[in-house]
Amino acid sequence: MSSAKKKSDGRANQYAYPGLDRVIHERARLSVLTSLARYPKGLRFGDLKSLCGLTDGNLSRHLQVLQEASLVEVEKGFEHNRPQTTCRLTGEGHKRYVEYLAVLEQVVRDAAAAVRDGSGAVRGAKS
Amino acid sequence: MSSAKKKSDGRANQYAYPGLDRVIHERARLSVLTSLARYPKGLRFGDLKSLCGLTDGNLSRHLQVLQEASLVEVEKGFEHNRPQTTCRLTGEGHKRYVEYLAVLEQVVRDAAAAVRDGSGAVRGAKS
Numbered sequence: 001m002s003s004a005k006k007k008s009d010g011r012a013n014q015y016a017y018p019g020l021d022r023v024i025h026e027r028a029r030l031s032v033l034t035s036l037a038r039y040p041k042g043l044r045f046g047d048l049k050s051l052c053g054l055t056d057g058n059l060s061r062h063l064q065v066l067q068e069a070s071l072v073e074v075e076k077g078f079e080h081n082r083p084q085t086t087c088r089l090t091g092e093g094h095k096r097y098v099e100y101l102a103v104l105e106q107v108v109r110d111a112a113a114a115v116r117d118g119s120g121a122v123r124g125a126k127s
Numbered sequence: 128m129s130s131a132k133k134k135s136d137g138r139a140n141q142y143a144y145p146g147l148d149r150v151i152h153e154r155a156r157l158s159v160l161t162s163l164a165r166y167p168k169g170l171r172f173g174d175l176k177s178l179c180g181l182t183d184g185n186l187s188r189h190l191q192v193l194q195e196a197s198l199v200e201v202e203k204g205f206e207h208n209r210p211q212t213t214c215r216l217t218g219e220g221h222k223r224y225v226e227y228l229a230v231l232e233q234v235v236r237d238a239a240a241a242v243r244d245g246s247g248a249v250r251g252a253k254s
Contacts, residue, residue: 011177011178012177012178012180013177013178013179013180014162014178015158015161015162015165015178015179015180016158016178016179016180016181017154017157017158018180020154020157022154025152025154027144027147027149027152030144030147030234031142031143031144034142034234034237034238034241035141035142035241037238037241037242037245038142038240038241038244038245039245039248040245040246040248041248050138050139050140051138051139051140051141051142051143052140052142052143053139053140053142053143053145054143097238097242098242101235101238101239101242104231104234104235104238105235105239107157107161107231108228108231108232108235110161111161111164111224111228111231112228112232113165114161114162114164114165115164115224115225115228117165118164118165118166118167119167121166121167121168
């Protein structure tokens, strides 16, 4: 059995991470969802934009994707006679964000182990 | 000062994560780079495909992006008279993967704190 064959034996999909939901994983949407998880009563559009460092256009576009996936709800209303948009996580959004977080924690553990064991493999080969 | 104003004061870009390099963050490429970090002497195309759970076409496409970003090198050679493609991290790729990992660890800490503090805020509001 070749060494390459051994490497993949029993390790198929070891680093595949199907639970790394693409709707949540995208960088800007991860920022939006983390902000909304922190403020579950909701955030105004401007505050969310600031926390995430996004432009109006970018935030609107990503909120649309998150609404279509039922992860976020957007409420348009008035405050002091001025239009106000409030965004918050749905129950489904909270649940899926927590599930995603568990997968992301596994990725970080695997990545740290890969760097550590990989460096060890190189040192081992040189000694 | 409104409560929303207070929320964003001094917290601009708190969840922006500019270090979450999009070339690395994409799910399939994160799988590829984690596999190659684990096996720094290189992996055959077929082993890499298996570890990442990708199709030939998908893996080829993502390897191209990673090569163009100088994160991965691909060597075409022969083994036992059969064509063999070997992929490995470049020095630059290893460095940027480790930097990305530090940012990802911060994301996980922030996300866990957001879920914890956010749940606390809701409990606090209800009590």
